[in-house]
Amino acid sequence: MIYLAPIQGITDRIYRNLFPLYFKGVDMAIAPFISSSKKMKPVNNLLREFYPDKNTGIPTIPQIMSSDPDDFTKLANALYDIGCGTVNWNIGCPFPMVVKKGRGAGMLCHPARIESFLEKTMPALKPRLSIKLRIGLTYPDEVLQLIPIFNQFPLTELIIHPRTGVQMYAGGVDLDIFEQCLNLAKHRIVYNGDINSFEKLEMLSKRFGSIERWMIGRGLLGNPFLAEKIKFNTEKPYDEKIKIIRTFHDHLFDEYSKILYGPSHITNKMKEIWTYMGGFFENGEKIRKKINKTHHRDNYVDVVKKVFDELI
Ligand SMILES: Cc1cc2nc3c(=O)[nH]c(=O)nc-3n(C[C@H](O)[C@H](O)[C@H](O)COP(=O)(O)O)c2cc1C
Numbered sequence: 001m002i003y004l005a006p007i008q009g010i011t012d013r014i015y016r017n018l019f020p021l022y023f024k025g026v027d028m029a030i031a032p033f034i035s036s037s038k039k040m041k042p043v044n045n046l047l048r049e050f051y052p053d054k055n056t057g058i059p060t061i062p063q064i065m066s067s068d069p070d071d072f073t074k075l076a077n078a079l080y081d082i083g084c085g086t087v088n089w090n091i092g093c094p095f096p097m098v099v100k101k102g103r104g105a106g107m108l109c110h111p112a113r114i115e116s117f118l119e120k121t122m123p124a125l126k127p128r129l130s131i132k133l134r135i136g137l138t139y140p141d142e143v144l145q146l147i148p149i150f151n152q153f154p155l156t157e158l159i160i161h162p163r164t165g166v167q168m169y170a171g172g173v174d175l176d177i178f179e180q181c182l183n184l185a186k187h188r189i190v191y192n193g194d195i196n197s198f199e200k201l202e203m204l205s206k207r208f209g210s211i212e213r214w215m216i217g218r219g220l221l222g223n224p225f226l227a228e229k230i231k232f233n234t235e236k237p238y239d240e241k242i243k244i245i246r247t248f249h250d251h252l253f254d255e256y257s258k259i260l261y262g263p264s265h266i267t268n269k270m271k272e273i274w275t276y277m278g279g280f281f282e283n284g285e286k287i288r289k290k291i292n293k294t295h296h297r298d299n300y301v302d303v304v305k306k307v308f309d310e311l312i
Contacts, residue, residue: 002227003159004029005192005217006063006090006132009272013049014255017057022248025227026220029058030132030159033065033090036075043078052083063132065090067103067113069120080126086156087127092134094165099137105165109137111145118153132159132192135181138166140174147184157188159215175207182208195219198229222279224248239312245280246308249273253301263297270300281311 004011004019004026016029034046048054050062062079064087066072076087091114093104100106107114122129131150136142143160150158162178163171173193182189191208192215195201201214220226224245229235236244253270260266274291278284287307294300 001027001213002230003027003190003192003213003215004058004220005215006030006032007217007221007276008032010221010276011217013055013057014252014259015273016060017055018248018251018255019224020057021251022244023224023228025229025231026058029060030088030215031060031062033063033093034075036064036066036068036071043075046075047078047082050079050082050084061086061088061130063088063090065093065098065103067101067107067117069117069124072117073121073124076121076129077124077126085127086130088130088132088159090132092132092161092165094134094168099165105134105137108134108142108146108165109139111149114146115149115152118149122153128156129153130156130159133161134165135160135162135174135177136164138164140164140177143177143181144184147181151184151186155187157190157213158185159190159192161192163193175204179208182210188213190215192217196222196226198226198233201230218276218279221273221276224277224280241280242308242311245277246312249277249304249308257297264295266297267294267300270304 002025004016006029009032011029011032020026031049034049062084064072064075072089079087090104091107095104098104098106102110133143160178160181162173162175163169178191189211190213191204191211195204195214195216196219205211216226225236225241252273253266256269257266260269271292274288278288281287290303290307291300294303
């Protein structure tokens with residue numbers, strides 16, 4: 001099975017709804033995190049993103065980032081009440097603002113906090129729980145203390161990105177520690193990190209024969225045909241792929257235009273998408289630079305039209 005990874009700012013409801021109209025092979029997604037702290041948006045606004053009738057694309061599990069069991073439970077149960085059977089807990093987000101507050105990856109070096117969080121949360125939780133984590137905040141072996149704790153609770157799965165928080169996205173993934181996690185864990189494990197080609201996945205699946213579920217983020221945003229290649233080993237000609245990407249792009253643009261008012265809101269949104277999607281094209285860097293210079297909607301539309309016309 002292939003999961004689309006949560007990428008804040010990109011893999012939102014609109015993206016997840018449109019993606020499977022154009023690309024095959026992705027089975028499910030974890031949504032970018034929502035926060036359950038008291039200062040955040042009212043619960044109803046957070047829930048809006050997850051109403052089943054508005055989530056018609058990739059089947060999606062919502063993700064919550066919180067270090068407070070009561071806040072977490074309240075939001076998770078509200079999600080259950082609108083139809084979400086499983087929620088995911090984010091203890092991997094490495095951003096300094098998050099870590100400083102002891103949330104996301106900031107929890108990974110506090111096994112007692114994690115244990116206490118799960119002890120308080122699990123009995124009160126209506127949906128099933130899965131966890132997405134990195135292997136540590138500072139040291140890659142921090143996770144080895146956590147797996148025995150996870151083993152005590154009835155979780156659906158652990159999604160592991162084998163980097164530390166301080167690494168952010170630099171350096172490599174630590175496959176040796178990941179292997180140790182696999183040996184220790186009672187729960188199903190989903191692998192996540194740096195899958196950006198068919199060959200990479202083949203290498204990983206040779207080494208980790210028991211893994212059946214793979215989460216892909218940047219690799220899929222940069223090459224949305226990757227899941228199809230992995231699953232069915234089929235590949236369309238380059239020209240056809242570009243046409244499909246163009247139609248997908250135009251559809252995203254139309255849908256975002258309906259909710260993003262103001263000429264620069266929509267261009268900023270599309271530029272973020274190009275940060276990843278640009279990777280698909282041989283001259284992606286040049287294309288991104290051209291697009292990044294546009295600030296107004298009409299100008300953006302002209303430039304993108306030219307870019308695609310030249311490619312096809
Ligand atoms: C811009 C950006 C935003 C992200 N937002 C989230 C998020 O909201 N929740 C989460 O669990 N991971 C988030 N991640 C991490 C990804 O889900 C994933 O774990 C990471 O990118 C490694 O997988 P990949 O190499 O396949 O991209 C984010 C990553 C990036 C680059």
